[in-house]
Amino acid sequence: MELLTIGDMAARSGVAPSALRYYEREGLIRSTRTSGNQRRYERHELRRLAFIRIAQQVGVSLEEVRDALAALPENRTPTKADWARLSARWRRKLEERITLMERLRDQLTGCIGCGCLSLQRCNLINPKDRLAARGEGPQMLLNPPA
Amino acid sequence: MELLTIGDMAARSGVAPSALRYYEREGLIRSTRTSGNQRRYERHELRRLAFIRIAQQVGVSLEEVRDALAALPENRTPTKADWARLSARWRRKLEERITLMERLRDQLTGCIGCGCLSLQRCNLINPKDRLAARGEGPQMLLNPPA
DNA sequence: CTGCAACCTGAAGTTCACTTCAACTCAAGG
DNA sequence: CCTTGAGTTGAAGTGAACTTCAGGTTGCAG
DSSP, X not given: OOSBOHHHHHHHHOOOHHXXXXXXXXXXXXXXXXXXXXXXXOTTHHHHHHHHHHHHHTTOOHHHHHHHHTTSOSSSOXXXXXXXXXXXXXXXXXXXXXXXXXXXXXXXXXXXXXXXOOTTTOTTTOOHHHHGGGOSSOHHHHSOOO | OOSBOHHHHHHHHOOOHHHHHHHHHTTSSOOEEOTTSOEEBOTTHHHXXXXXXXXXXXXXXXXXXXXXXXXXXXXXXXXXXXXXXXXXXXXXXXXXXXXXXXHHHHHHHHHHHHTOOOTTTOTTTOOHHHHGGGOSSOHHHHSOOO
């Protein structure tokens, strides 16, 4: 089996055929066609798909994913080095998000300690009342002091 | 200032007035009304709002948030203990998600090492080819071996 | 007491990420 | 060859989470 049908892709990636067509319309993956106009995928498209799914889990929009994938070569099969560059970039994104969530967790733990989640004391909230200068929302989380 | 207007709430929480009305329709927050039918919020509704925003960041749906908030008392102002119970539950959710993302990061790091993200070797992908028995998708991540 | 920014409502619109539908064509095993 | 499961299309539908709009009301500073 040289090229994969849309059904093969769906089975192997866990992404529905309708989603595969959607991703193609949106420029996230590519396919060739048979003489009878059916899609055929190169095996390495599965890698793109895996990447897309991972990004989704991390809460990244398809638009961002498309931009990221645009870094891969158009005219040749991506090499290990291509993927390595992409992965490195994403590891950083991922780490940022993990940091945010850890901060969230620690603050929430602190809140359990003080039993509050209160406006006066809890840095989970801490809006204009005390940090007006830094803008809206839970500033301690989004933009903590160094 | 005893009660807050919708504008005050928006300013202090960073949530738009339209979203506040929406949350109220959806049963996530509550307000009283003036004789002239304008919303007035008790200060502790800001706590609910903070909780909602935090949950959103973690990728939880409003429906889940509503269910969680339903654990708070209807007829009295929530106590520290009420919030503490809720927070403890959420810390667990948060921790699960952090664990998932750390796994993701570690796998991605491994992938940079091997330069692959490849079907044959990379456990970021690993679909039916090798783990058919466990279902679809990147099984090593969603459901890793003990 | 007046002006006007802020508030009200219901309905419709928006974006994202898909799925579903109808009507049709293709490909491959018996 | 023929059947039938898999694939094709464009258009419309879905659900979450809001925003925008039109047309009207309220509340407070001057």
